[in-house]
Amino acid sequence: MTMLIKRLELLTSSLPAQLDFYSTLLDLPAHLEGDVVTVGAGKSTLVFTQAPAEWRGAYHFCFNIPENQFMQAREWFASRVPFIKDDKGNDEFHSRTWNASSSYFKDAAGNILEFIARHDQQNATDAPFDSRQILQISEIGLASRDVISFAKELCETLGVSVYKQEPKADFTPVGDEDGLLILPIENRIWYPNTGVPARMLSVKVEVEVNGEDFVINGMPYEVKRLS
Secondary structure, eight states: OOEEEEEEEEEESOHHHHHHIIIIISOOOEEEETTEEEEEETTEEEEEEEOOTTOOOOOEEEEEEOTTOHHHHHHHHHTTSOOOOOTTSOOOEEETTTTEEEEEEEOTTOOEEEEEEETTSSOOOOSOOSGGGOOEEEEEEOOBSOHHHHHHHHHHHHTOOBOSSOOOSSEEEEEOSSOEEEEEBTTOBOTTTOOOBOOOOOEEEEEEETTEEEEEEETTTEEEEOO
C-alpha cells in the first residue's frame, strides 16, 4: 500500500506573504493567480486560497526529504527560517518507532511545518541539499472530535491502515511513509511545544492510494473516491 498526497488546498489570510515565503525563502516554484497561490513541492502541489476576513487558524503539514540528508537539510533550512524548540530547547527530533529525524518551523501564516527524513525509505542521494530535495508533502493534520471513528472511516474508504501504533483517542496517524493523515483530537497542541492548537479547519486533500484517487474535503470532512 502506498499513499501519495497529490494536492493539498489550505486557507490563508495573506496570499502575498505566503507567496514570498515559499518562493523566496524556500525557493520552491510558486505563483499567484487571482485569489490562489500554487506551490510545487516535489510530487505534491500545495495550494493556498484566500480565507474570509474573520478566519483564524493554523495547519500542520510535513515535507519528506532524502533519508540521508537530515543534517544537510537542517543547515539549508536554518539559513532561511528559525526552528521551533521544545520546552528543553531541542530543535531536532528523532523517533525510534518511526525511524525518522525531523525539525519544525513556521511559514508566514503561522502554519506548523516539518521536514522529515524517514530512514527506512530507499531514497538516499548524493546531490547537495536544496529545494529540489523536498520530495513531497507527506503529512497533513486533520483534527476531529472523534479520532477513532474518523480513523476507521479513512481506513475503510481509502484502504489504508493505522501507522505503527494502535488507534488512540487523542492522536492516530493513518497511511504510510509516503503519505500520512495525522489525526489529533481537536485542540491538542501541535508538537513540539508550539502553543498552537489543532483546530478543525477547512481543507481539501487529494490522495492517490495504489493508483486510485480520493479526496478529503471540507469541514465537516467528506471522504470519497474520485471517479
